[in-house]
Amino acid sequence: MAQTNLEKQVNILDYALSSLWRRRMKSLSVLLVFASVIFLLASFQMVTQALSDKAKQVLAYTPEITLQKMSAGRQEAIPLAYKDKLAGIFGIRRVVPRIWGYYFDEVLLANYTVMGMDVDEMPESARLDTALASGRMPTPDEQGRVVVGHSVKKALDIEGRNTFSFFRPNLSLKAFTVSGEFSQGTDILTNDLIVMNLADARDLYAIPAGMVTDLCVYVANPKEIDTIARKISEALPGVRVLTRPQIQKTYQVVFGWRSGFGSICLLTALAAFVILAWDKASGLSPEERREIAILKVLGWETSDILAVRFWESVIVSGLACVVGMTAAYIHVVYFSASLFRPVLMGWSVLRPDLHLLPRMAAGDILMILAFTVIPYLAATVIPAWRSATVPADSALGG
Amino acid sequence: MRPALVFSLLLCLLLALDGALFVDGLSRRKAEDATLAQLEVATSALGLTDLAVATEARYTRHPAVSDPMAPFMDHPGAIEHFPTGAFWLPPQH
Amino acid sequence: MLIELSGVSKIYNQGRANEVRALTDIDLGVEQGSMVCLKGPSGSGKSTLLAIIGCIFPPTSGKAAIADRQLARLPDRFLTLHRRETIGFIFQRFNVLPELTVLDNITLPLLPLGVPPKERKLRAQELLERFSISHRAQFPAGQISGGELQRVAIARALINNQPIILADEPTAHLDTTLSREFMEIMQQLKATGKTIVIASHDPLVFEHPAIDRTVTIKDGRIHVP
Numbered sequence: 001m002a003q004t005n006l007e008k009q010v011n012i013l014d015y016a017l018s019s020l021w022r023r024r025m026k027s028l029s030v031l032l033v034f035a036s037v038i039f040l041l042a043s044f045q046m047v048t049q050a051l052s053d054k055a056k057q058v059l060a061y062t063p064e065i066t067l068q069k070m071s072a073g074r075q076e077a078i079p080l081a082y083k084d085k086l087a088g089i090f091g092i093r094r095v096v097p098r099i100w101g102y103y104f105d106e107v108l109l110a111n112y113t114v115m116g117m118d119v120d121e122m123p124e125s126a127r128l129d130t131a132l133a134s135g136r137m138p139t140p141d142e143q144g145r146v147v148v149g150h151s152v153k154k155a156l157d158i159e160g161r162n163t164f165s166f167f168r169p170n171l172s173l174k175a176f177t178v179s180g181e182f183s184q185g186t187d188i189l190t191n192d193l194i195v196m197n198l199a200d201a202r203d204l205y206a207i208p209a210g211m212v213t214d215l216c217v218y219v220a221n222p223k224e225i226d227t228i229a230r231k232i233s234e235a236l237p238g239v240r241v242l243t244r245p246q247i248q249k250t251y252q253v254v255f256g257w258r259s260g261f262g263s264i265c266l267l268t269a270l271a272a273f274v275i276l277a278w279d280k281a282s283g284l285s286p287e288e289r290r291e292i293a294i295l296k297v298l299g300w301e302t303s304d305i306l307a308v309r310f311w312e313s314v315i316v317s318g319l320a321c322v323v324g325m326t327a328a329y330i331h332v333v334y335f336s337a338s339l340f341r342p343v344l345m346g347w348s349v350l351r352p353d354l355h356l357l358p359r360m361a362a363g364d365i366l367m368i369l370a371f372t373v374i375p376y377l378a379a380t381v382i383p384a385w386r387s388a389t390v391p392a393d394s395a396l397g398g
Numbered sequence: 399m400r401p402a403l404v405f406s407l408l409l410c411l412l413l414a415l416d417g418a419l420f421v422d423g424l425s426r427r428k429a430e431d432a433t434l435a436q437l438e439v440a441t442s443a444l445g446l447t448d449l450a451v452a453t454e455a456r457y458t459r460h461p462a463v464s465d466p467m468a469p470f471m472d473h474p475g476a477i478e479h480f481p482t483g484a485f486w487l488p489p490q491h
Numbered sequence: 492m493l494i495e496l497s498g499v500s501k502i503y504n505q506g507r508a509n510e511v512r513a514l515t516d517i518d519l520g521v522e523q524g525s526m527v528c529l530k531g532p533s534g535s536g537k538s539t540l541l542a543i544i545g546c547i548f549p550p551t552s553g554k555a556a557i558a559d560r561q562l563a564r565l566p567d568r569f570l571t572l573h574r575r576e577t578i579g580f581i582f583q584r585f586n587v588l589p590e591l592t593v594l595d596n597i598t599l600p601l602l603p604l605g606v607p608p609k610e611r612k613l614r615a616q617e618l619l620e621r622f623s624i625s626h627r628a629q630f631p632a633g634q635i636s637g638g639e640l641q642r643v644a645i646a647r648a649l650i651n652n653q654p655i656i657l658a659d660e661p662t663a664h665l666d667t668t669l670s671r672e673f674m675e676i677m678q679q680l681k682a683t684g685k686t687i688v689i690a691s692h693d694p695l696v697f698e699h700p701a702i703d704r705t706v707t708i709k710d711g712r713i714h715v716p
Contacts, residue, residue: 008605010402015602017401022590055449057434059462061441066463075465098445102456111453113460115444124442131440149450185433186440192453195444214463216445242463247447250462250489260484294586297547298600298647299575301568315405322412329419333426346481348453357426393542400608 012304016311030276031320037272038324038372039331044265045368046332046358047340048255053359054188055251059244061124063096064225065217066242067232075240077211082236086217089231091224096121097212099201103166103194110155110349114194116201123218131190135180140197147180151191151350169206176200184353191352261343266371273375289390296392309384310377317373325360325368332356452482461486492556493655493686494521494544499553501539513539514711517553523654526677526687528697531708537690538659540708544688545657546574558654575600579648581658585640587647589633593624596632597647604651618646622676638669645676656680658689662696670695677701 020027069078083095099116118140119125128137138145148156156164162178182190202209219228222244229241256262284292292305331337336354337344345351440446452458457468458480469488470476478484499517504510514536521527529537543550549562549570556562558577565573587596597618598611606614619625622642627635632643641661648656658677662670670693677687678701689696697705707714 004605006605007607008603010400011602011605013405014401014608017405018591018595021401051449051451058437058441058449059447061438062447063445066445066447068463068465070465073465073467096445102459111456111459113450113453117445119443122443122445124439127439128443131436131443182440183433183436185436188449188451189437189440189446190444190450192450192459193444240465242447246489247462251449253490254461254487255485256487259487260478262485264484290586291588294582294588295599296571297545297574297580297582299571299651300603301571304603319409319412322409322416326412326416326419333419333423340485342481343485344482345452346454346458346483348451348482350453352450354451355430357423357430392547393538 009307012307013311016308016315019308020312020315027316031316031323033272033276034317034320034372034376035324035327037269038321038368039328040265041269041371042325042328042368043331043337043340044262045364046328046360047337047344047356049364050332050356050358051255052251054356056248058189059248059251062244062247063216064219064222064244065229065232066247067215067217067236068213068240068242070238070240075213077207077213078215078239080210080212082239083215085235086215086232089228089235091219091221091228093218093220094121096216096218097198097214098216099198099205099207099213101201101205101213103204105155108155108349109347111192112152112194112350113192114196114201114204116196116198116204118198119195122216129180131183131186132180133183135178137195138179138197140199142179142197144174144176144200145179145196146176146200147182147195148178149182149190149193149350150184150187151352152194153178153181155350166204168204174200174204187352188354192350261340269371273372273379276376276379284386284390289394292388292390293392293394296390302388305388306381306384309388310381313377313380313384317376321369321373324372325365329358329360332358452480452486454482455480457488458482458486461489464488492520493523493558494519494688495554495556496520496543496550497554499540499543499550499555501536501543502551505551512711514543514550517713519706519713521686521688522703523686524681524684525703526681526689526701528702528705529688529690529708530692530697530705531690531714532692535708536711537708539711541657541659541688541690544655545578545580546570575604575651577653577655579651579653579656581644581648581656581661583660583663585644587632587640587643590631592629593619593632593635593639593643594628596643597650599647600651614650615646618649622646637665638672641665641669641673642676645673645680649680654684654686656685656687658687658691660691660693661689662691662693667695674699674701 067078067082068075080097083097086092086095096117101114103112103114105112119128119137120140132147135147137147163175165173165175168174182193219225225243225245229243232239232241257266295305331339333356337356447462448460450459457464466488469478469483496517496519499514501514502510502512517540529540531537542548543555543562544557546557546562549555549565554561554563560573562570594612594615597615601611601614616625619628622645624639624642627639632640661673665673674696681687681701691697707716
């Protein structure tokens, strides 16, 4: 009995497959549209998850507290003297000043991130050379020496020679010599970076003595971060206190479904499904009605005909899911999500090689299924009820 | 060959491809772990706070530490004109 | 009596504005192994009567017993199961699915029975050989001749070895030669013990010597001349 039932289901599956093959142009089109939508959604999901994961891993080592001075809602230079005001707060291990900002190269239209600090004062500075592909970090007394990221080296075309010049605000030139290059493995953090001494950065941006752009605060006990942050706010009103958990949290939500691009992906999916559902619900063709009436007269039950429609939907949506998600994974991992480049990098001239490796958990797959396969099944099974009620006697008579 | 068998074979082929991708993913993850150490050192020693992906605007390059006025630097009701602004959201705090 | 109808009536859309009385007070008995022709113009109720005999739907009132099962009491599902085992249908335009092969068309009734492919093929081959169309087994049904189509339709009606064959205006779209050929095959089937009911207003059918009895239907009633 069980054997017959199983054989019956396989027979019905055979019929569903041959039915899809008979209408192969239509079936293939639906499959392609469906797979494309899943590809889009899954790619978005994978890219954002891979970037979030990377950020989560890496930003665990960001400074515990970062201080910026705010004025009229905008960031401005912070006095070095504030460092002394922090001396009274228990739990602070050290405070490191930094001058950093952007340098816009008008010839190449590239935006470099320039970082000036005395690296020796930072944690793990002794091991920083391990993050370099070649050369070494400049020492505090070496003037005009920089370590650059991979894209910077390419952009400035300093293969062969290793000097370049930037403009100060008064349009005089400041010369730099490249003493090292960051390893390509660190591209996702350093590709647009130019690291120099605090003094060189101050000179480049003409920032007055006694001012810096921010202060990195390191605490003895990470569990005390919030308490110390609160004390700093009290001691220094008008200062924006950014804690490590806050910075990490940014990257958990920075790629949202409510972002412009996320909404486009979702809306496209919805539009595609409205069209598909409309097509399905807009009734049976005369050929389809005839086929169902014939099958009924030949002894097929209503449930058998429903089973055929159900299998057809499962086959199309299941295949579309597997194809779409596989294509999305290949797109993200082997092609660095190149279709999303315009949105990920926009007009950026400096482009890192993204080595994204998404982690596909069951929850992620289920989420994509919930937005795609389930609506499609609902949109096809419900009209199938109507189709299954075609009366058998309509096959009789001319 | 019955259609159900052909379909099963096709499905097996796709799943075999997925299996191969999974295995390759495992080896890639191993390689990635090697560079993770370098990234950790770079973040720590340079006090980095953001991923360097979208370098066209400062609030997409440094979303975690940009001031809230940055996207409106041109004027208060400024409409987003950087493509990456559609993808890189500002922080919620 | 393999087919027994007494006082059978059929009303479509009962109680509504578009109520139609298709059959009124039909008494009909068909002996096992006989061939009966239901004669009448279109709209007379022949197709409705055939549908009741064919266990497609039960009568609105009256008794209908097909192969010892009372139809009126059978729920839809059991009606279908009974029809599967008892009735082989030959439609007016043969109603084959043109994109399916001849073999697949013939074995359509066997799919929901869970009959495996090898056995389906075996049973179909027997019938294909009997009707001399084995060479067309893998052809799409839409690409074969009218005569071959006719034989495919008959083979399909026999695939499950059903005891009753019903044919609804089988010669309506056939030429004289093919119509004669059709009746010859029906005669052969009758000789093997099948019970056959044909609805037709074609003289080539109701005047055929193999027909045991002709029943005239007019305006939903049996017309006794």
